[in-house]
Amino acid sequence: MECNHNELSAKIARQTFAVACVESAERSALCCSHQGHLYDVIATFSAVIQRRIDIGKRFRDNKLPRWPYTLDVNESHVLASLGFDIASANMTLDDPVIEGSGSFYPFSKGQLPPEPPLGNMEYKLKLIPVNETRRQHLSTQLKWRLKEGFGEAIYEIGVRDDGKVVGISEEDMRISLTTIDNMAKSIGAEILLTREFLHNGKHVAEVVLRRLPDNTDEFVDFRIALLGNVDSGKSTILGVLSSGELDNGRGKARLNLFRHPHEIQTGRTSSVSREILGFSIDGQVVNYRVSDTSEEILQQSFKLITFTDLAGHHKYIRTTISGLMASKPDFVMLVVSALVGCNQSTVEHLSLAAALRLPVFAVITKTDCCDLARISKVIGDLTALTQSTDLPSDLAAVVQTEDECLSAAYHMACGAMMPIFTVSNVTGQNLNLLTRFLSMLPCTVATKARELSLREPAEFQIDKCYRLDGVGKVVSGILTSGTISPGTTLALGPSFSGGYTKVLVKSIQRSHTPCQLVRTGQSVAVCIVLDDEGFRIRRGMVLTDIASPLNSCLVFEAVLRILCDVKVITKGLQGTVHCGYICQTAVVTDVDSQEALSNPLERFVKLKFIKQPECIRTGDRFVFRHGRIKAIGTVGLVMGLDGPVF
Structure with missing residues (x-):
């Protein structure tokens, strides 16, 4: 039988696309094996296997899978499809906390989710080594949890393996903390007591253990992109965090971040700038206040965060989108001014982050210029905005104590909530909560997904x-x-x-x-x-x-998910494709009209770069922009160029 080469290439590309979709779910499964995940990792892998079967069944008419199958596993859908009780699965989270009056992690309810078999979370009723064999077992267990957490582990003391918060006596708690401290010292780790409280008259504690990598080459830095409206205070808060000095109310803290004279004159960012912030093994901030150079910050840090400051003004939207896609952030910090509140730029930035499946936490600045009523209104407006996105609107919560920071960090990293901070760059109000939260961001989020690519x-x-x-x-x-x-x-x-x-x-x-x-x-x-x-x-x-297939693509197929009110994408439309560091105009050469009728928010299109070929691969995510039209795309079939490579 004669084989059509183009049809065979198309089928192979679409199968690769489907595998890329499933790998996205597998990465989510690997990243969820820590505190705050909504379902057991075994159930997640069951769902991944089921998705492999479903994707194979849903190929039809030689088309790519539709948009929902390119996203990560939806937790509620997975639980329901596997027969899990949604209500009991959600017991890992408290009721919605808008005013910050509740607890993020339900110690007060006396019940945590069962101890996960994988990940860096360990429950211990008490740690009392009765003999050398028991001591060695505990040390081996600690090494395993540290390895799972890439140098970070969390111990809940006074909690049974089934998640029941029991508590222990004061003497047993003292012995347990001494034991875990000795275990940590024996393997070169440090402990940080993040929480200790009484439950029904008995002691419960939460301890974070950290071990420095063998050399600085092993550091994995988080990348956080700053989004928000113009004049919301993005550059100022980044300047305060990186320098360790408060702002004078007239923009002093942001001067070191500006790259052009007109930015200094107007006080508005028009380019992309980056700053780093480190945290020592005991959770202390390492910035330019304690270190003179970035080399010293790197050497003294257990965790390193690279911030990308993006422009907020709408006329620089091209620069903002390009910088967001190029920086490949792990998290997004949405900055909102308490004076201005939420506006159209806030909606666009929040929608963009949600469409890219990026965990978001919000920071409300300039609280020293407003009363509590105004701040509460901004919090309410921000929470309401999440209802139009894929973000967890019912779990937008204000962080008000340091005890809440660890739970907020893990829940946010899982996509289960959006923490909100209210800060002042002038008085320093609640900046300690923000830095504490940043220091508690779980290593597994950025590291496990990247380990799959090694x-x-x-x-x-x-x-x-x-x-x-x-x-x-x-x-x-x-x-x-x-x-x-x-x-x-x-x-x-x-x-x-x-x-x-x-x-x-x-x-x-x-x-x-x-x-x-x-x-x-x-x-x-x-x-x-x-x-x-x-x-x-x-x-x-x-x-x-050199051994890998070298890719030079001029034409490719993609699925576009439209983010704006304008739904018209027609043949001949020219727009800018932002994919990583790629920023080039492409023309729509074909549109699937049947797909538009079945789903008005999605388009199956064929795009062609108008200037030069680029290196893109099946499964890559990109932003397609033309005027008011903004869409998130997933690359399908890639049509490479023929001819010699070198």
């Missing part, structure tokens, strides 16, 4: 290119898969014609510190030596493994 071929997306005297050509960006080390030979491209050239990795620096190995998710600068010195490097190119 086995894949290396792919480094290029942001900028420099030529330094005495060094040579240097490219900066993010490693999206695999690993890179000095001495590695990679392929650089695609060029204007779709070709690649060989390069040698000469050296690597991370936060101005030399390193010998780069892992998935890390932002670094790479010094390279090109075989073809005349090869022109541009933003959006990739460094990739």
